[in-house]
Every structure is written in structure tokens, then in C-alpha cells.
Amino acid sequence: MxxxxxxxxxxxxxGYRYKTRGRTISxxxxxxxxxxxxxxFSGHMDAEAAKATRYGQRIAHGTLTLSIAMGLKFxxxxxxxxxxxxxxxxxxxxxxxxxxxxxxxVEVEVTKSEMEERHNNRRRIVESMNVLNQRGETVLxxxxxxxxxx
Amino acid sequence: MxxxxxxxxxxxxxGYRYKTRGRTISxxxxxxxxxxxxxxFSGHMDAEAAKATRYGQRIAHGTLTLSIAMGLKFxxxxxxxxxxxxxxxxxxxxxxxxxxxxxxxVEVEVTKSEMEERHNNRRRIVESMNVLNQRGETVLxxxxxxxxxx
Amino acid sequence: MxxxxxxxxxxxxxGYRYKTRGRTISxxxxxxxxxxxxxxFSGHMDAEAAKATRYGQRIAHGTLTLSIAMGLKFxxxxxxxxxxxxxxxxxxxxxxxxxxxxxxxVEVEVTKSEMEERHNNRRRIVESMNVLNQRGETVLxxxxxxxxxx
Amino acid sequence: MxxxxxxxxxxxxxGYRYKTRGRTISxxxxxxxxxxxxxxFSGHMDAEAAKATRYGQRIAHGTLTLSIAMGLKFxxxxxxxxxxxxxxxxxxxxxxxxxxxxxxxVEVEVTKSEMEERHNNRRRIVESMNVLNQRGETVLxxxxxxxxxx
Amino acid sequence: MxxxxxxxxxxxxxGYRYKTRGRTISxxxxxxxxxxxxxxFSGHMDAEAAKATRYGQRIAHGTLTLSIAMGLKFxxxxxxxxxxxxxxxxxxxxxxxxxxxxxxxVEVEVTKSEMEERHNNRRRIVESMNVLNQRGETVLxxxxxxxxxx
Amino acid sequence: MxxxxxxxxxxxxxGYRYKTRGRTISxxxxxxxxxxxxxxFSGHMDAEAAKATRYGQRIAHGTLTLSIAMGLKFxxxxxxxxxxxxxxxxxxxxxxxxxxxxxxxVEVEVTKSEMEERHNNRRRIVESMNVLNQRGETVLxxxxxxxxxx
Numbered sequence: 073m074x075x076x077x078x079x080x081x082x083x084x085x086x087g088y089r090y091k092t093r094g095r096t097i098s099x100x101x102x103x104x105x106x107x108x109x110x111x112x113f114s115g116h117m118d119a120e121a122a123k124a125t126r127y128g129q130r131i132a133h134g135t136l137t138l139s140i141a142m143g144l145k146f147x148x149x150x151x152x153x154x155x156x157x158x159x160x161x162x163x164x165x166x167x168x169x170x171x172x173x174x175x176x177x178v179e180v181e182v183t184k185s186e187m188e189e190r191h192n193n194r195r196r197i198v199e200s201m202n203v204l205n206q207r208g209e210t211v212l213x214x215x216x217x218x219x220x221x222x
Numbered sequence: 223m224x225x226x227x228x229x230x231x232x233x234x235x236x237g238y239r240y241k242t243r244g245r246t247i248s249x250x251x252x253x254x255x256x257x258x259x260x261x262x263f264s265g266h267m268d269a270e271a272a273k274a275t276r277y278g279q280r281i282a283h284g285t286l287t288l289s290i291a292m293g294l295k296f297x298x299x300x301x302x303x304x305x306x307x308x309x310x311x312x313x314x315x316x317x318x319x320x321x322x323x324x325x326x327x328v329e330v331e332v333t334k335s336e337m338e339e340r341h342n343n344r345r346r347i348v349e350s351m352n353v354l355n356q357r358g359e360t361v362l363x364x365x366x367x368x369x370x371x372x
Numbered sequence: 373m374x375x376x377x378x379x380x381x382x383x384x385x386x387g388y389r390y391k392t393r394g395r396t397i398s399x400x401x402x403x404x405x406x407x408x409x410x411x412x413f414s415g416h417m418d419a420e421a422a423k424a425t426r427y428g429q430r431i432a433h434g435t436l437t438l439s440i441a442m443g444l445k446f447x448x449x450x451x452x453x454x455x456x457x458x459x460x461x462x463x464x465x466x467x468x469x470x471x472x473x474x475x476x477x478v479e480v481e482v483t484k485s486e487m488e489e490r491h492n493n494r495r496r497i498v499e500s501m502n503v504l505n506q507r508g509e510t511v512l513x514x515x516x517x518x519x520x521x522x
Numbered sequence: 523m524x525x526x527x528x529x530x531x532x533x534x535x536x537g538y539r540y541k542t543r544g545r546t547i548s549x550x551x552x553x554x555x556x557x558x559x560x561x562x563f564s565g566h567m568d569a570e571a572a573k574a575t576r577y578g579q580r581i582a583h584g585t586l587t588l589s590i591a592m593g594l595k596f597x598x599x600x601x602x603x604x605x606x607x608x609x610x611x612x613x614x615x616x617x618x619x620x621x622x623x624x625x626x627x628v629e630v631e632v633t634k635s636e637m638e639e640r641h642n643n644r645r646r647i648v649e650s651m652n653v654l655n656q657r658g659e660t661v662l663x664x665x666x667x668x669x670x671x672x
Numbered sequence: 673m674x675x676x677x678x679x680x681x682x683x684x685x686x687g688y689r690y691k692t693r694g695r696t697i698s699x700x701x702x703x704x705x706x707x708x709x710x711x712x713f714s715g716h717m718d719a720e721a722a723k724a725t726r727y728g729q730r731i732a733h734g735t736l737t738l739s740i741a742m743g744l745k746f747x748x749x750x751x752x753x754x755x756x757x758x759x760x761x762x763x764x765x766x767x768x769x770x771x772x773x774x775x776x777x778v779e780v781e782v783t784k785s786e787m788e789e790r791h792n793n794r795r796r797i798v799e800s801m802n803v804l805n806q807r808g809e810t811v812l813x814x815x816x817x818x819x820x821x822x
Numbered sequence: 823m824x825x826x827x828x829x830x831x832x833x834x835x836x837g838y839r840y841k842t843r844g845r846t847i848s849x850x851x852x853x854x855x856x857x858x859x860x861x862x863f864s865g866h867m868d869a870e871a872a873k874a875t876r877y878g879q880r881i882a883h884g885t886l887t888l889s890i891a892m893g894l895k896f897x898x899x900x901x902x903x904x905x906x907x908x909x910x911x912x913x914x915x916x917x918x919x920x921x922x923x924x925x926x927x928v929e930v931e932v933t934k935s936e937m938e939e940r941h942n943n944r945r946r947i948v949e950s951m952n953v954l955n956q957r958g959e960t961v962l963x964x965x966x967x968x969x970x971x972x
Contacts, residue, residue, distance in 0.1 A: 093898070094718035096730070100400035100700035101258065107557020108251065109293025118394035120475040120506045130396070134308050135289035142285050143259025148843070148897040158284050160315040166308060175720040206720045243448070244568035246580070250550035250850035257707020268844035270925040270956050280846070297448040298393070325570040356570050400700035401558065407857020408551065409593025418694035420775040420806050430696070434608050435592050439585035443559025458584050458616060465610040543748070544868035546880070550850035597748040598693070625870040656870045701858065708851065709893025734908050735892050739885035743859025758884050760915040766908060 084197050084220065086185050092144035094177040094206075097132050097170055105136040132170040137212050141178050141203045145216075159196070159217040168211040175206045183215070187222075195220045234347050234370065236335050242294035244327040244356075247282050247320055255286040282320040287362050291328050291353045295366075309346070309367040318361040325356045333365070337372075345370045384497050384520065386485050392444035394477040394506075397432050397470055405436040432470040437512050441478050441503045445516075459496070459517040468511040475506045483515070487522075495520045534647050534670065536635050542594035544627040544656075547582050547620055555586040582620040587662050591628050591653045595666075609646070609667040618661040625656045633665070637672075645670045684797050684820065686785050692744035694777040694806075697732050697770055705736040732770040737812050741778050741803045745816075759796070759817040768811040775806045783815070787822075795820045834947050834970065836935050842894035844927040844956075847882050847920055855886040882920040887962050891928050891953045895966075909946070909967040918961040925956045933965070937972075945970045 082088055106116050111133055114121040122130045142158075170176065184198035196219055203212040232238055256266050261283055264271040272280045292308075320326065334348035346369055353362040382388055406416050411433055414421040422430045442458075470476065484498035496519055503512040532538055556566050561583055564571040572580045592608075620626065634648035646669055653662040682688055706716050711733055714721040722730045742758075770776065784798035796819055803812035832838055856866050861883055864871040872880045892908075920926065934948035946969055953962040 093712070093714055094721055095260070095712075096717065096719040098400075098699050098703055099398050100698075100703060103398055103400060104254075104258070104557070105289065106293075107554070107560070108254070109289045109296075110245070110557075110562045111293040111296040112298070112393070112560045113296060114393055117396065118475055119396040119473070121394055133289075133292075134310075135285070135292050139255070139259045139283075139285035139289055142283075143256075143261040146259075146261040146263060146898070148262070158316060160284075160313070162312060162314070163310070164312070164314060165310040173719070175718055243562070243564055244571055246567065246569040248549050248553055248850075249848050250548075250553060253848055253850060254707070257704070257710075260707075260712045262710045262843070262845075264843055267846065268925055269846040269923070271844055298446070323569070325568055395560070398700075399698050403698055403700060404554075404558070404857070405589070406593075407854070407860075408554065409589045409596075410545070410857075410862045411593040411596040412598070412693070412860045413596060414693055417696065418775055419696040419773070421694055433589075433592075434610075435585070435589035439555065439559045439583075439589055442583075442585050443556075443561040446559075446561040446563060448562070460584075460613070460615040462612060462614070463610070464612070464614060466608060543862070543864055544870055545862075546867065546869040548849050548853055550848075550853060598746070623869070625868055695860070704854075704858070705889065706893075708854070709889045709896075710845070711893040711896040712898070713896060733889075733892075734910075735885070735889035739855070739859045739883075739889055742883075742885050743856075743861040746859075746861040746863060748862070758916060760884075760913070762912060762914070763910070764912070764914060765910040 080185070084182065084185050084195065086182050088182040090180050092178040092180070094175045095140055095144060096175040097136070097140070097172065099130075099172045101136060101140075102130065102132050102172065105133050105139075109133070109135065111135070127169050127171070129171055132172075132174075134166045134212070137166075137170050137176065137203060138164065138214065140176065141201060141212060141214070142216070144176075144178050145180065145199075145201075156197070156218045156220045159219045162198075162215040162217065164212070164214040166212055168205075168209055170205065170211050174211075176203050176211065178203050188219075193222050195222060230335075234332065234335050234345065236332050238332040240330050242328040242330070244325045245290055245294060246325040247286070247290070247322065249280075249322045251286060251290075252280065252282050252322065255283050255289075259283070259285065261285075277319050277321070279321055282322075282324075284316045284362070287316075287320050287326065287353060288314065288364065290326065291351060291362060291364070292366070294326075294328050295330065295349075295351075306347070306368045306370045309369045312348075312365040312367065314362070314364040316362055318355075318359055320355065320361050324361075326353050326361065328353050338369075343372050345372060380485070384482065384485050384495060386482050388482040390480050392478040392480070394475045395440055395444060396475040397436070397440070397472065399430075399472045401436060401440075402430065402432050402472065405433050405439075409433070409435065411435070427469050427471070429471055432472075432474075434466045434512070437466075437470050437476065437503060438464065438514065441476065441501060441512060441514070442516070444476075444478050445480065445499075445501075456497070456518045456520045459519045462498075462515040462517065464512070464514045466512055468505075468509055470505065470511050474511075476503050476511065478503050488519075493522050495522060530635070534632065534635050534645060536632050538632040540630050542628040542630070544625045545590055545594060546625040547586070547590070547622065549580075549622045551586060551590075552580065552582050552622065555583050555589075559583070559585065561585075577619050577621070579621055582622075582624075584616045584662070587616075587620050587626065587653060588614065588664065591626065591651060591662060591664070592666070594626075594628050595630065595649075595651075606647070606668045606670045609669045612648075612665040612667065614662070614664045616662055618655075618659055620655065620661050624661075626653050626661065628653050638669075643672050645672060680785070684782065684785050684795065686782050688782040690780050692778040692780070694775045695740055695744060696775040697736070697740070697772065699730075699772045701736060701740075702730065702732050702772065705733050705739075709733070709735065711735075727769050727771070729771055732772075732774075734766045734812070737766075737770050737776065737803060738764065738814065740776065741801060741812060741814070742816070744776075744778050745780065745799075745801075756797070756818045756820045759819045762798075762815040762817065764812070764814040766812055768805075768809055770805065770811050774811075776803050776811065778803050788819075793822050795822060830935075834932065834935050834945060836932050838932040840930050842928040842930070844925045845890055845894060846925040847886070847890070847922065849880075849922045851886060851890075852880065852882050852922065855883050855889075859883065859885065861885075877919050877921070879921055882922075882924075884916045884962070887916075887920050887926065887953060888914065888964065891926065891951060891962060891964070892966070894926075894928050895930065895949075895951075906947070906968045906970045909969045912948075912965040912967065914962070914964040916962055918955075918959055920955065920961050924961075926953050926961065928953050938969075943972050945972060 183200040483500040633650040
């Protein structure tokens with residue numbers, strides 16, 4: 073495993089950190105996501121009913137925030153994306169509401185990077201992600217598991 | 223915990239199972255999701271480039287499949303949804319590709335249901351979900367953690 | 373006809389009433405509906421021109437309000453939907469404007485329920501619908517004709 | 523009432539006929555309409571379940587066909603549209619299915635045109651519409667009631 | 673060439689002028705266009721980052737404004753559109769920002785109209801377009817080259 | 823002007839070339855673009871009418887192809903995008919049809935790069951673009967004028 077350490081891409085090394093660009097979440101995003109997924113819960117779709125919730129207004133679907141967070145990590149520079157597939161997520165936690173007009177971005181840190189035991193030509197990388205709004209509050213956290221073929 | 227067992231809603235009991243309706247995934251879904259999230263990876267957006275992948279065609283974003291799977295669990299009958307919030311997910315695993323024209327549905331089983339130690343007026347329920355395509359293949363699995371206030 | 377009265381589903385009985393959930397109408401809904409239908413009338417698409425109308429602002433297309441009202445009646449509980457098809461509407465009347473930000477819901481009452489003469493295995497049900505905004509004003513009324521095979 | 527007969531716009535005269543342009547209905551239209559309205563009925567959204575229906579495939583929502591039919595009547599020439607508002611519809615009848623890939627157009631005939639008794643500065647016009655597919659089959663018929671201020 | 677001058681359609685004559693209807697640009701338009709095209713530049717998609725630009729807020733993509741401007745020239749009256757194809761544009765100049773909520777319309781003047789030398793059954797027409805916002809400021813100008821077969 | 827030549831970013835140098843990723847154009851793209859822009863021309867929206875055209879099928883709007891071509895040049899690597907604004911286009915020429923299912927990409931070459939006379943802290947760069955389909959045919963060409971502040 074030592075050999076690979078020297079030729080390990082920067083983005084696969086434990087401690088590697090980066091921030092993504094930001095994305096403002098709009099009313100249209102929530103309405104469309106509710107339509108595309110079928111999740112028509114009042115807390116997303118009915119401003120009047122939402123007044124009676126603890127938030128007092130409509131909030132984004134967790135899946136909308138999660139999907140956009142993953143998309144914000146997509147880059148067109150062809151480096152990190154190559155040979156890495158999205159294996160799954162662990163510990164997806166919805167930590168706070170996302171309101172219409174909030175802007176989210178993602179802060180990422182590689183917290184795990186090791187060759188798999190069973191498939192010794194595959195490296196498993198974990199990017200721990202915190203999704204923050206414009207007030208610096210964490211709205212979502214997730215460990216994104218990626219796999220790269222060597 | 224015994225008291226609650228007798229008044230526990232069916233949908234909160236370990237072993238409770240159900241299947242959702244189905245949803246056919248279209249090319250438009252993938253293109254829109256890629257646009258809404260910013261994930262413009264060729265494997266989703268470029269049919270020519272996708273011919274050179276192991277799948278030979280474009281595939282849906284994992285987040286699209288996950289989002290629609292969660293939406294398929296939304297029901298308008300007001301029973302299970304009430305007082306339950308989506309806390310997060312564990313062990314989200316992308317198990318197989320979803321192609322244009324595939325139809326997915328979700329099979330759900332409650333695998334955990336217990337009062338929380340720290341917040342003793344909250345019950346934590348885990349719905350273990352398998353997302354299947356029309357050939358019966360599992361494309362995604364996830365443990366959905368829900369919390370209900372008592 | 374007496375036999376059926378005892379086994380008639382609640383939702384098919386004259387006098388049966390229910391309210392739907394609500395839906396807030398957004399600017400995006402109007403713009404998209406105008407695009408999808410081709411109805412690009414200034415009163416929907418041009419905020420400046422709309423200032424000169426009696427409403428002083430843009431309004432939703434009648435067909436948008438009607439379509440969403442019908443969709444609000446869709447439920448995933450499988451009871452009322454089964455074996456009932458949408459035969460048509462009578463007396464669709466646009467009673468008032470729907471503005472961006474208004475929230476609509478539907479109040480429904482079954483006002484007719486009888487076996488058809490010509491097709492004696494078919495029951496015709498009329499759901500009289502009033503679509504209300506958040507101020508309690510009726511914006512649209514329609515008699516929805518449904519047919520159920522016995 | 524005779525005076526107006528001589529200055530009646532052609533489009534307000536009984537017997538006036540016209541055909542609209544056509545519009546091909548896509549899978550994306552159905553998926554979006556189902557999302558925007560919340561009508562997620564399997565017959566529209568699930569190709570596998572739709573195989574078991576009498577149609578053998580997914581069909582468009584009646585409200586989608588009706589909305590697009592109304593939109594096809596919108597013209598940018600400023601003649602017929604001016605001073606006429608959409609009052610409502612009578613006898614909306616869903617006559618046949620609309621499948622993905624079908625192309626619809628509307629054939630219109632003015633069947634009523636009279637000054638209103640109660641509001642004698644208003645003329646009520648009825649445009650009887652038949653919506654046809656590319657095989658010449660009628661899929662929808664509706665009497666569109668329009669009102670023009672004189 | 674003289675012969676055609678007498679039978680030249682009004683819309684093909686130098687000096688012919690017209691104004692289009694207006695269209696209000698929404699946040700949803702910008703988000704969708706950014707998604708459909710892949711142009712996710714912060715100045716369009718991130719309200720917080722946009723505060724730091726010279727405009728202080730998000731702006732529409734130039735291609736969105738250009739596309740809608742071209743669409744505003746589409747009419748359903750069948751006169752100008754017939755036999756004219758869109759050959760291309762010269763001197764597309766982005767002259768000013770378009771903000772969320774701005775309403776644009778187009779002012780058009782035919783500045784060129786001549787038979788082509790190489791294809792003497794084709795007439796080339798140039799429609800010089802200025803796209804204005806509701807404050808009368810020019811946000812975009814373009815020479816639209818159209819070709820009509822005689 | 824010599825000083826700058828040595829510190830000129832690669833992407834600003836005459837002769838600099840690159841290719842973008844690809845994007846498959848779908849029926850949904852065309853329908854949505856027609857809706858968003860108001861260009862409802864039959865050649866885009868009516869498959870039956872399109873059979874009678876020289877192409878025999880529907881084609882994409884030129885503005886759709888142009889917008890997606892511009893978006894394909896957007897990269898998230900922050901190098902070329904910084905300090906460069908889109909000034910406009912010259913010689914936009916629609917060279918061939920784009921059909922549903924075609925995949926386009928862009929080939930770019932910097933053909934001009936000079937300091938502006940009037941604003942001597944601004945460099946004007948021209949990226950000459952050819953948009954190709956999967957058969958290698960050029961469907962669109964355009965000179966994209968960019969301006970960078972020094």
C-alpha cells in the first residue's frame with residue numbers, strides 16, 4: 073500500500089479539503105422536486121399550512137438539498153471525477169431546514185482512503201461533507217463513499 | 223416501552239412491510255436532474271460517450287433514483303406521515319444502474335423501532351428500503367431513519 | 373339500485389364531503405404552464421402589461437388552476453381512485469383570479485350518484501368542486517363527472 | 523341586437539370555423555404535468571402498471587390534453603383575443619386516450635353568440651371544440667364559453 | 673429585382689418596423705436555463721456570490737435573453753414566418769444586465785432586404801433588433817439574418 | 823503590449839484549442855425551449871407537420887443549440903472563466919439541423935486576441951466555435967467575443 077501513497081492523487085488523500093461553489097435554492101426548485109419525486113408534503117408545497125409548522129414557512133425536501141449538494145461537487149476539470157464512482161452514502165443527517173432563498177455550498181474533507189480488502193484493485197475514499205447555508209449553519213452532513221479502480 | 227406497544231401505529235412496528243407504486247424513469251428526468259443539480263457527467267448527459275462505458279447507454283444519477291424512491295413513499299392518507307420527520311439515511315448503497323425506460327418501485331420493511339435514550343418523547347424508526355427495477359433487480363438500498371414525537 | 377346502496381363506497385354517496393390539501397401557486401408554475409400550453413397571453417407572462425389590467429398583476433391560466441385542482445383530488449390510498457375514471461366536467465366556471473403566491477385547495481361534495489341507464493354496470497358520480505384561495509374566495513367551480521364500473 | 527350583427531367580428535359569428543396548429547405530446551409533458559398537478563396515477567406514471575390497463579401503455583392526463591388544447595387556440599395576432607375572456611367550459615368530455623407520441627390539434631366552430639340578458643354590454647360566445655389526434659379520432663370535446671365586452 | 677419590389681411582403685421591406693409583446697424574466701427561467709445549458713456560473717446561480725459583483729444580484733444568461741428575444745418574434749399569424757428561415761445572427765452584443773423581475777420586449781426594424789447573388793431565388797432580410805427592459809434600456813442588440821425562398 | 827504576451831494565460835492565446843464534453847439533445851429539451859421562449863413553430867413542436875418539411879422530423883431551435891453550445895464551454899475550474907465576460911457574438915450561422923437524439927459538442931479555437939484601443943486595460947479575445955453532431959457534421963458556427971480586464 074505504500075507504493076500508492078506516493079502516486080496517490082491529491083483528491084484521494086486523507087485530509088484533502090475543498091469548498092464548492094454555491095447555489096441559491098428557489099421556490100421553483102422545491103415545486104419541481106416535489107413534482108418529480110411525488111413528495112407533495114404540505115411543508116414543501118403549501119405556504120399557508122407551512123405557517124403553522126415550527127419553521128413558519130415552506131422548506132426544501134431533504135432529497136433536494138442532498139442532490140444539489142452532490143451536484144455541487146461535480147467539476148468539469150476531469151481530475152477527481154475520473155475512475156471514481158459513487159458507491160453510496162453513510163450517515164446522511166438532515167441537520168436544519170433549507171428555506172426559499174437560502175444559498176448552500178459544501179465543505180468537504182477526505183476522512184478515509186484505503187485499498188479494499190476484497191477487491192485489491194479498488195480504493196475506497198470517504199469524503200465527509202457538510203452542507204452550509206449563507207449564515208454558516210450546517211443543514212446537512214453526509215459521508216460520501218467513492219471507489220476508484222487502480 | 224410496553225405501554226406504547228399496544229398503541230403503536232402499525233407503520234411503526236418492526237416487521238411492518240409495504241410496497242410503493244411504481245415510477246418509470248425518463249430521459250427528461252435525467253436531463254432535468256442533471257441541470258437542477260449541476261451534475262453534468264457524460265454518463266448521464268452524453269449518449270455517445272455513454273456507449274463507451276460498461277453500461278453502453280446513459281444512466282440515471284444516483285440522487286435521482288434516491289429522491290424518487292423517497293417520494294414514492296409519500297402517501298396522502300395522512301397516517302404514517304403525521305408526526306414523523308425524515309432524520310436521515312444510513313447505508314445508502316447504489317447497487318445497479320437505472321436506465322432510461324426502467325420502472326422502479328420500493329419495498330420497505332421496518333427493521334428498527336425504539337424510543338430514543340436522550341429524547342424520551344421521541345421514537346426512532348428505521349425503514350429498510352430496497353429499490354427494484356422491473357426485472358426485480360435491486361438498484362439501490364437504504365435505511366431511512368424517521369423520528370416520531372410521542 | 374337498493375342493493376348497491378348498502379355496499380356503496382362512502383366516496384360514491386350523495387352528500388359525501390371532503391377537503392383536499394393545499395397548493396401554493398408560484399410564478400414558475402404560470403411561466404411553465406404558459407410554455408407547455410402555448411398560451412403566452414400578456415396577462416400571464418408580462419408583469420408590466422399586467423399592471424394595466426383590472427388585476428394590476430399577472431394571473432394564473434384558468435387551465436393551470438383547473439389542472440392543479442384536479443390533481444389535489446388525487447390520493448394514494450387506493451380507495452376512491454380504483455375503478456373510477458374521469459368522464460369529463462360540466463359547468464366549469466372561472467370565478468376569480470389566482471395570483472402569484474395564492475394558495476388554493478378544493479372543497480368537494482358528491483351531488484349526484486346513479487347507475488347509468490344505457491350502461492347498467494356503470495355508476496355515474498358527480499363531485500361538485502369549489503376551488504378556494506387562502507382568503508376563502510371561490511376562484512373556480514366545476515362539476516367533475518366520474519364513472520365507476522360495478 | 524341587429525346593429526351589432528353588421529359590426530360583429532368574424533370570430534364572434536355563429537358558424538365561424540378554424541383549425542389550430544398541432545402539438546405532439548411527449549413523455550416529458552406527462553411526467554411534468556403529473557408532477558405539477560400532483561396527479562401521480564399509475565396509468566400516467568408507471569409504464570409497467572400501464573401494460574395491465576385496457577390501453578396497454580401510459581396515457582396523458584385529461585387536464586394536460588385540455589390545457590394544451592386551450593393553448594393551441596392562443597394566437598398572437600391580437601384580433602380574437604382582445605376583449606374576450608375565458609368564462610368557463612361546458613360539456614368537457616374525455617372521448618379517447620392520448621398516448622405518448624400522439625399529435626393533437628383542435629377544430630373549432632362558433633355555435634352560440636348572443637348578448638347577455640343580465641349584462642347587456644357583454645356578448646357570450648361559445649366555441650365548440652373537438653380535439654383530434656393524428657388518426658382523426660376525437661379525444662376530447664368541449665364547449666368553451668367566452669365573454670366579450672362591447 | 674424591380675419586379676419583386678411591388679409584390680414584396682410588408683415584413684420584407686426595408687424600414688418595416690414592429691414591436692413584440694413583453695416577457696418578464698423570472699428566477700425560475702435563469703435556474704432552468706443554467707441547468708439546461710450547463711452554464712452554472714455563480715453570477716447566475718448564487719445570490720450570495722452575486723452580491724460581490726458589480727451588479728449586486730444575479731443576472732440572466734445572455735443566451736436566455738437572446739433566446740427569449742427570438743421567441744418573442746414568433747407569431748401565429750402565418751404571414752412573416754412562412755418561407756423564412758433563420759440563417760443566423762451578426763453583431764450580437766450584450767449591452768446590459770437583465771435582472772430577475774425585469775420585463776423585456778423587442779423593437780425590430782428591417783435594415784436590409786436583397787436578393788442573394790449566389791442563390792437568385794433567395795432573398796436575404798436583416799431584422800435589426802434591440803431588446804429593451806421596462807426602463808427603456810437596451811440590454812441586447814442583434815442583426816437577425818432571415819432567408820426567404822421566392 | 824509585449825509585456826502581456828509573456829504573462830498571457832494559455833486560454834487567451836491565438837491558436838489555443840480545446841474540445842468540450844458532449845450533450846445529447848432530447849425531445850424534452852425542444853419542447854421546453856419552445857415553451858420558455860414562446861417559439862412554438864410547427865417544425866419544432868408538431869411531429870406530423872414536420873414530416874412534410876425537408877427534414878422529415880422535428881428539429882431543435884437554433885437558439886437551443888446555440889445556448890447549449892455556450893454552456894458546454896462553461897467549466898468549473900475557475901481559470902478561463904475568471905475576469906472574462908461574454909461581450910457578444912459575430913457570424914452566428916445555423917449550418918445544419920439538430921434532430922432529437924443528436925449529440926453535440928463544440929470545437930474551439932482562439933482566432934483573435936488583442937488589447938482594445940479605446941479601453942487599454944481590456945483584452946478582446948475571439949473564440950471561433952464549430953458545433954458538431956455525432957456524425958462530425960457542423961450544425962452551427964459562431965465567433966464568441968470575450969473581454970478580459972487586465
